[in-house]
Amino acid sequence: MSFKNTIKMAMLGAVMGTATTVSAANEGVNFFYGLGLGGIMIDEQVAGQDIFDPAAIGSIFIGIEEKGWALEHSVGKTADSGTINTAVDYAMTVTHTSLGYRSIEKYKTYYLFNFGKADGDVDLKGGTTLGGVVNDGDTYEGNVYSLGMGWRMAKDERLEIDYSFYSSSDVDNTHILTARYMWGGNASNEK
Numbered sequence: 001m002s003f004k005n006t007i008k009m010a011m012l013g014a015v016m017g018t019a020t021t022v023s024a025a026n027e028g029v030n031f032f033y034g035l036g037l038g039g040i041m042i043d044e045q046v047a048g049q050d051i052f053d054p055a056a057i058g059s060i061f062i063g064i065e066e067k068g069w070a071l072e073h074s075v076g077k078t079a080d081s082g083t084i085n086t087a088v089d090y091a092m093t094v095t096h097t098s099l100g101y102r103s104i105e106k107y108k109t110y111y112l113f114n115f116g117k118a119d120g121d122v123d124l125k126g127g128t129t130l131g132g133v134v135n136d137g138d139t140y141e142g143n144v145y146s147l148g149m150g151w152r153m154a155k156d157e158r159l160e161i162d163y164s165f166y167s168s169s170d171v172d173n174t175h176i177l178t179a180r181y182m183w184g185g186n187a188s189n190e191k
Contacts, residue, residue, distance in 0.1 A: 031063075031064055033061065033182065036074070052090060053081045053082040055090075057176060076176070
């Protein structure tokens, strides 16, 4: 074997050895589902004033996961909240489908990252427009970026705290902070 081939084999061995230590959790495709509760803040402004007050949001989600990678669909609905016009309240429905990754668990803790497509539907109560920017029933499409941290609560149960940033060309940035409890997915290796 030539020196060049020996170096290639050594490099291949090093890469394979590293890959086996960083692969996430269990083998196989697993289904998961859960509930979330948090807060949402829409940064839309008119004349330098925020249009929307922060609101509480509840969500449900389902997904499939393999080796830390997950495809997930989530639907969230806000409680009625106020706007810049005291006669007009709003509610919002947010749906998103995202591809995510959960890192390897250490001491029952892991990190998560998501990217996906999202839709936000604004329902104005008592008015049809806010500052000429937001109309009742408008749907806003954009991207959602999430990052967070999770903790293993039981063999197939996890608690996650995540921050999501929703970016759209139609409405200014939306921020969502959520606590999520999930069942299923990759089970813990710990006994």
